[in-house]
Amino acid sequence: MAKFAQVIVDVPTMQTNRPFDYQIPTLWQAQLKPGMRVVVPFGKGKRRVQGFVIAISDEASFQGQLKPIIQVLDLQPVLNTELLALAKWLATRTFAFQISCMQTMLPSVMKASYVKKVQLVAGAPAAAKALFHGHSQLDVADLGSAELKQVLALQRQHLVTVSYQVHDRAKVKTVKAVQPLCSQAAYVAMAKKIPANAKRQHQLLDFLSQHATAKKPLPLPQITAATGLTLTHMHTGEQKGWLKVVALETYRDPYAKLAQVPRTQPLTLTAEQRTAVAQITAASEQQQAKTFLIEGVTGSGKTEIYLQTIQSAIAAGKTALMLVPEIALTPQMVTRVKGRFGQRVAVLHSGLSQGERYDEWRRIERGEAQVVVGARSAVFAPLTKIGLIVMDEEHETSYKQDDMPRYHARDVALWRARYHHCPVVLGSATPSLESRARAQKGVYQLIRLKKRANQQPLPEVTVVDMKNELKKTKESNFSSLMLQALRQRLVHKEQSVLMLNRRGFSSFVMCRDCGFVLKCPNCDISLTLHMDTHTMKCHYCGHEEPIPQICPNCHSRKIRYYGTGTQKVESELKQLLPQARVLRMDVDTTRRKGAYGKILHQFGQRQADILLGTQMIAKGLDFPEVTLVGVLNADTALGLPDFRASERTFQLLTQVSGRAGRAAKKGEVIIQTYNPEHYAIRLARHHDYEGFYKREMTLRHQGGYPPYYFTILLTASHPEENEAAKKIFQLMNQIKPALSPQAILLGPTPRAIARVNRRYYYQMVIKYKREPKLESVLAQIMQENQARNGIQIAIDREPLSFI
C-alpha cells in the first residue's frame, strides 16, 4: 500500500525547491494521487502550508520522523502527468521554483490563502487581555508593528497560542435546485388533500406533478421565473417530503451573452490557404510534432486556416489550443471562434474574474470544451489529446512573462506539442526573427501567404519627413499632408485612426528656468504626468505625488509639462479640426474595466470620426469604415538602446498599416517620421517583410545578437548600490571560467533604470552559441544565492529587452 507522498510545498525559496516526504494517513491511502493538492505541516512550529503531491511510494527516502498529511484538498488530481512533467521542465528551464511553476499553470484560486491567528490562553492576566479588545483571537496580518511586538512577548510567556489556517479559495458556484421525490399520481392525490385556499401549495404540487419524471434536479431560478415559487415554498415542500432541495454545481458564464452566437460555416479557401490547411491537417493526422510558420500579410486569411485545421483536429476526436495575444482577445475574436465551434470553446483571458477563470478551467479539465482560446497562460490549459496548437501573432512580446517563471508561451507550446505528437502553427504578418530564421534552417516549415484573401490591394503608404515639415509648420504634431487627409475623411464621412507611438518616451515635468526634472524618490526615473488623476506617477513602483506648481529646486513658477501625450495631441486636434469627433484611447482612458471595449464599440458604431490612441490601437482591430491610418511619430522607439528597436518599429508600422482599408474601400496610410531613410520605415512602407528580414539578419549577424546567439540576462539587486555591484562582479567571476572563449559577456553594468523600489540593479548579458556548462553554473548560482542579506538574483533566458 502506498503510504508515503512526495510533496512540493508552497514555500518559494531555493532551499525548499525539492520534494518533501510525508506520511499518508490510512484514510486517504486509496485515493491520494500525484497532482493533488494537500495541506501539510512544515517547519518547527505549527505552520501549515499547501503543497502538491508529485509522487506516491511504498518507501520514504527521508531518514527521520515523517509528519502526516493534514488534509487532502482535491478529489481528482488538478495537475495530470503531463502538467507535472511540464512544471518540472519549466522550473529547470527558467531557473524558477517548481511551486511557482505549478501555481502559474493553475487558476489563481487554487493557490491557498493563509491565516495566522493568536488566541489567549485561559487565565491570562488582564494586561494581556487588553490587547485583544474583547476579541477571542487576533489575525496576525492585521497587527501593527507595536502590537506585533506585544503579541510576540506574550508568546514567549506562553500566554497565547498560535494557529494556522490554510484556505482553499477554489469554490464551486452552486444554485439551489429541486428534485421531485414522488410519482405524478402521488402528487395529484396529495393535491386533493390540501385545503383549496393554500394556493401556493397547489401550484407547487401542480408543478411537481408535471416534472415528476425529471431525472436531474431542476434549477430553482428557472422555476421561480416560470411560476413565481421561491425557496421558501420549496422548503415547505421539503418538510412535507414532496421534494428535495439540492445544491447544483454551475459555471459562472462570462460569455452568457455570446451563448447564442450564430453558427458560421467554413469559408471557401484560396489555393494558398488550401495547401496550408492540407499540410497542417496531415501533420496532425500523422501525429507529427512539426512546427509550421505561417507568414502572411494582414488579410491573407490566417484565421480561417486556424479555424479549419482546428475543425479537422476536433473532428478526429482531438482537442486544440489557440493562443492569441491578450490585446487581440476581443469580443470580435471570441465571437468568430464561438461562431464556428459553439459550446465546445473555452476562453481564458485576464478580463475574467478569478471564479470565471476557474470555471472555464474546470470545463476544459472535464473534457467539456475541446477548443481553448486564450492569452499567454492558456498554454497550460489542462487539455488532453491535443491535436493542434496555434499561436497567432507569434512575434508578440506579451507571450513572454516578465516575472517568475519567466517563460515564453512559444517554448511551452513546443514542449506540449512534442508530448502530444501534434503540430504547432505559428502565425504572423511579421514573424519574430528567431522564428523566421528557424524556418530558414528548416527547423520549422515555412508557409508563405502572398495574396490577400479578399483580393484587396495593400494600402498605399506615404512617408512624411518631419524634418522638412518642422520648418513649415512650427511645432505641430500634424504635417500638412496629414491634416489634409484628415479633412478629406471628414468631408467623405469616413473614419480615421491616429497612432501616437509612445514607446521610448513619456510626458514628464521640467522647470524651464533651471531644467529640474521631478523624479521618483524610490526609483531613478522621472515621474510621468497623469492628467486623469492630476498626479505625477512612477511607472515602475507606483509612487504618486501632486503636480508641482513651483519648482522644488529654484522655486520658479515656470515648471511645465514636456513630451507628447495623447491628451496634448487631442487638444491640438480639436483646435485644428474643431468639427471632428475624436475618441482617445490610451492607458488613462482604458484603465477602467470594460472601457477598452466600450471605446471600440463607440468607434465601431461611428460615434466618432477619429480614433486617437497609442500602440494598443495597432492590434487586431477591424473597422471596415477606416480608410486612413496615420502614425504621428514612427521613430520614437528607434532611438532606444535596444537591438530589437528596428524589429519593433517595423512590426508596429506593418500592423498599424493593416488597419486601413479592411473592406471594400481603399485604405491610405501616412507615416510621419524624422528618419524617413531608416530601413525599418522604408521597408514597412513597401510591406516588405522578407526584405526587412534579410536586412535585419545581416545586422544581427554583425552585432552578434539573436537569432545568431542565445542570450541570458543576469541581474543582481540590493538596497545598497555597491552591494549589488559587488555581487554582479562576483557572479561574473564565477561564470567566466565555465565558458568557452566563443561566449561573449556584456557588462556588468548598472541597469538603465538603476534604482527601482529602493533597490539598485546591476546586470550582465551572456551571449553564446553552445555552452554545455552554462546551465549547471547558473543553476548553482541560484542555489547558492538564497535570498539572504538583501541580495536578489534573477536569471532571464532570452530576454525581450536588455534595458
Add this chain to the structure above:
DNA sequence: AGCACGCCGACT
C-alpha cells in the same frame, strides 16, 4: 517564507 536557535549590547 517563517521559525528556532544562538550569540552580543543596554537595561531591571
Add this chain to the structure above:
DNA sequence: GTCGGCGTGCTC
C-alpha cells in the same frame, strides 16, 4: 546578571 536585537540554518 537577563531581555531582546537580528544573523544563520532548517523545514519531510
